[in-house]
Amino acid sequence: MSLRLPAFPFDNRRVVGALFLAPALLYILLIVGFPFLLAIAFGFSDVTVGNTDLNFVGFRNFEAVWDNAIFRQVFETTIRFTLISQVFILLFANILAIIFTQDFTGKWFARFIFILPWATPVSLAMIGWLWMLDTKYSPIDYLLLQTGFLGPGGILSKDRNLFWLASPDLAQISVIFVQVWRMTPLATVILMAGLSSIPTDILDQAEVDGSRFMRTLLLIKLPLILPIMVIALLFSMITMFGDMTVVYVLTRGGPVDYTRVLGLYSFQVGIEGGNLAQGAAISLFAFPLLLAMAIFMLRTASRAEVR
Template identity: 35%
Template sequence: MTLKTADLDLAASVADEAPLAVRRRRPRFVARDTRAAWWFIAPAFLLLAFLVAYPFVLSVWFSLSDARVGTSGSFVGLDNFERLFSSSIFLQTLQNSFVFTAAALTAKIVFGMALALLLFRITRFKRLIRGAILLPFIVPTALSTLVWWWMFEPMYSVVNWTLKTLHVVERDIPWLPDPYLAMVVVVLVNVWRGLPFFAITLLAGLVAIPRELYEAAEADGAGPVRRFWHITLPLVTPVLGVVILFSAIFTLSDFNIVYVLTKGGPLNMTHLFATYSFTLGLQGGEIGLGAAVSLFLFPILLAVVFLQLRLMRRAAIYE
């Protein structure tokens, strides 16, 4: 017993001295955790400061000034925002942005969930099919949107040629020249591009659901619809909330799709915040007014993030 006790004491003393030896071998600049943490986060902090914080502060200054291209401008306060609220084009842009975001998000939620369920059921060639689904999300936005513009262009429209060949319509449909049809096309292209993000992310949530829950529900006599509403949807809701949050931000601030397809026209019916800000600030030369339009998007996105995170937290509490 005495030998065993001595061995245990020796082992304990070695274990106590080991951390001291490790600490002695560590470099001096990582001797304290706080100092090492600052060294590690310094590159990211500098990157955010120069690429995010500085442009944001500069845009705030521009929005409060009468700056134009080539001039620094002077402080004018909230005059730019007052001009925007008295502008019919800006009010139309505000309406367009909400209609565009609501329509695109609704379509992506419905079709994204359906596509995720379909991909979840596929067993043969599933890797190839899932990789092909990501193509719209991988292809550069400007390049893919140019193809869509060619498909809906009035003179060489492939869509109109197909519809006339199938005797669905008798004459060409003015997809892009018509104000309302142009919004439909813009929403369609945005849904096409954002659908893979919804489908693949929701598919990851579906794969994480334990199969025992479905087997138990099926043994109790629950059909596919009841299994979806009582098992799939509640367990996928946290993932769906995150996807909706990011998609709402990307959709509300979309620029490439709208600018390539319609440039905000016709009759300003497809202008969004980003395209209208570009038109005023860079093409029109009114930097201050363009910055005010882009900055107007910030509180809207902040409200969207706040409400979405609050709903997600409330859903997590109820679970």
């Protein structure tokens, strides 16, 4: 005779599942969903920072933003910075993930040091970089000057400084470099998780079959972690596409408009300029692109997954 226990709501998998999901859903609704809906409402209104009455104006703000030559240039810069950064992030993250999944002395310390750029608050880290790349007192310039690369007769420049954040080319390189420095640890950690999850019997089998390092890497490891690599890339791209802190602290978009990105321009127009409606419209232009990118990448990841 079996004992039949009374029905309990938590016995129902659907109820338990919903309960477990609830905090995450609530978080997304409050932190992401509500501001997103608010941004849409702002984008279709004439709201200003001083007057938050929502008067519907149709697509006027979106038309004005699209007609704005600065916006088009900023949009192009944002895409360019994001794509170039991702190439380097993916390359470095793969190399570092492979290194950090090997056994060597001091591995845990090396991992700890390496994760710091990601763990450090971004504004704090950028103040550090602002000093490193200072137009007059950059320690990098000082080292180059001492080693004869800068100054009279210098190979890189006759000046005593390279003007990292003032020269159009170097300012762009600096911003991309700092973004790569900041985002690579996250991508590396995700890839390390992917590499650790590869069943050891597959790797053992490859070893028994005489597969060497590069062959194992290119034909076994990378294909197996491709889905997770796509996720790492997606995280990194979305974070960078919407970021404004790096350029806000380092260059404020200059010189000229070379480092002005979408997040910064939206902030300058919407908050600093008081034109909240157009600021919202500027930021919303990123949404369709990011959505399409996310769908494409998630589908790619799903197809690449080994079932």
